[in-house]
Amino acid sequence: MLLEMENHSTLLSLNMSPFNAANSNDSPMNNNQSSSPLPPQYNSPPISTPYSSCQQNMGMQHHYQQSMMMSQSMNNIDTSYLFSSSGVNTLSGIDMGASYQIAGVATSLTGGSIGDIPDTKDCIEELCPVCGDKVSGYHYGLLTCESCKGFFKRTVQNKKVYTCVAERSCHIDKTQRKRCPFCRFQKCLEVGMKLEAVRADRMRGGRNKFGPMYKRDRARKLQIMRQRQLAAQTLRGGLSGDMYSNQPGTSPFANIHIKQEIQIPQVSSLTSSPDSSPSPIAVALGQVNSSLVQPASNQHPALQIVGVPGGGHSSMAMSGGSENKLWAQANSTTTSPHSLSPKVFQFETVVPQGGSVSASSKVSPLIRDFVAAIDDREWQNSLYTLLQNQTYNQCEVDLFELMCKVLDQNLFSQVDWARNSIFFKDLKVDDQMKLLQHSWSDMLVLDHIHQRMHNNLPDETTLHNGQKFDLLNLGLLGVPSLADHFNDITVKLQDLKFDVSDYICIKFMLLLNPADVRGITNRKHVQEGYEQVQQALLEYTVTCYPQVQDKFHKMQQLLPEIHSLAARGEEHLYHKHCNGSAPTQTLLMEMLHAKRK
DNA sequence: GATCAAGGCCAC
DNA sequence: GTGGCCTTGATC
Secondary structure, eight states, rough: HHHHHHHOOOOOOOOOOOTOOTTTTTTOOTTTSSSOOOOOOSOOOOOOOOOOOOOOOHHHHHHHHHHHHHHHHOEEEEEEEESOOOOOOOOTTOOOOTTOOOOOOOOOHHHHHHHHGGOOOHHHBBBOOOTTOOOOOOEEEEEEEEEHHHHHHHHHHHTTTOSSSSOOOOOOTHHHHHHHTTHHHHHHHHOOOGHHHHHHOOOOOOTTTTHHHHHHHHHHHHHHHHHHHHEEEEEEEHTTOOOOOOOOOOOGGGGOOBBBOOOOOOOOTTTTTTTTOHHHHHHHHHHHHHHSSOTTTSSSSSSOOOOOTTOTTTHHHHHTTTHHHHHHHHHHOOSSSSOOOGGOOOOOOOOOSSHHHHHHHTHHHHHHHHTOOOOOHHHHHHHHHHHHTTTTOOSSSOHHHHHHHHHHHHHHHHHHHHHHHHTGGGSHHHHHHHHHHHHHHHHHHHHHHHHOOOOOOOOOEOOOOOOOSSSHHHHHHTGGGGGGHHHHHHHHHHHHHHOOHHHHHHHHHHHOTTTTTTEEEEEEEEHHHHHHHHHHHHHHHHOOOOTTHHHHHHHHHHHHHHHHHHHHHHHHHHHHHHHHTTTTSSSSHHHHHTOOO
């Protein structure tokens, strides 16, 4: 009974990095970190999957979870990804999802009290995400043990090149971590240890700009811990006072208000390190016991999506602090050895392109807020970090697979943006999922158009290994033949002086379009949100672009074209997936399946 | 002055 | 090569 209630009370934070709540304006690099000492070669294909803490004992259980996921997910994407609640006892610090972190500390229903909240040091009583040993502090981006800290430092500083005598998927734990440095280093990267935190100049002492992130992470953990204790305390009170009965269908949370802090994982590690990197949905499905959390008669009764404490920008949850690498490189005094650089981008201001500053001052607060929440740097940082990490010491990577991974990451970004967005965030989970399932590909295409038009995203980049990566293909969802259509839409939008405000409003309209989505329970709210954005955009175009005749309607007329392109992309991806050519267990594939239910 | 995350040292 | 402990130095 107590255990079950504790499971109910588990406040979790699905997380993949200490830095999810980070302010994207924080650059992690210190001046004394003059360059990113990236080793030129590793034998590992590191995956950009910054998750942290509490990740071990992944072996059989996660394989089981994954297989369970495969059998369930086809018909059940619903709330698993985004809004899972966990019945898993996270308190022992074991077996968290690979891409997730439950940033809780030991708090039980039977011990502790609000008055004896431990300080943040107790938050660090976690286990090294690489090997499960005791954490000694923040090292190179996240909480790790002393030995993995040293191992990571030696590897990067000395540009070690390891090989794996097995299948590059060795299990890494405290007792076996010395057996395969290749897989150990791979896991270091997977969990989010940051190459750029190893100083090229070997300067001792001092602190770099990861400091604020560490601080935020601590604060966040402390907050979550307090919430946990509050919940536990409330439950204890409820128990002693017999405030609720355990009748079937009655959530013990019916009488308490607990916000579940839910964060969206970084893109899963997909195909690597199966013992440590199950997909997000595997984690969700494996750890969610819906019968525990959600009584059948009352789905999602206690779920409430909340913003990340600390005011982290929505897109930051994607990042795992990955903005750091790019800006570190951008600020580096040494030349990056590769062509992946943020310098190619120009981030535009939000003043309407065809308008004046005075016109921009007439922009509605709604649109201004929309635009202010855009963080394109983060999007691109995530993109380039992923590309960078995926190609270390790889002679040749499967470019389609890589594209799918990028799309998957973008999709997570998409979801996270939506999750924190006005109108959308107020909806029930089921409604949110339905809207996302309907609009994700349209939004991916639109996002790419935006990045290309407004931030000079190139159509191609050279990977670390010299391969050319077709960035435009991301916008085409992998269908090169759609390039003409894509360019045609782009040209039309350019003719309409499509700007950032237009983009974000259109994106909202794609997301909040209730017309084609069946089964929306709170259709009224969605409709109202849609209409508000529509109205704001209409006024904006009339006010700021009087010279563009009928801009609003002409833009609206392009939406079916975007949808058509995205639909063809979806078909292509689905086909590739069915052929076994696309990575499985990705949010991308789940979305593809969800539409075909 | 305290903190703490860097790099360094050295016994194993 | 590993990993526990030490030194350093920027930040609070």
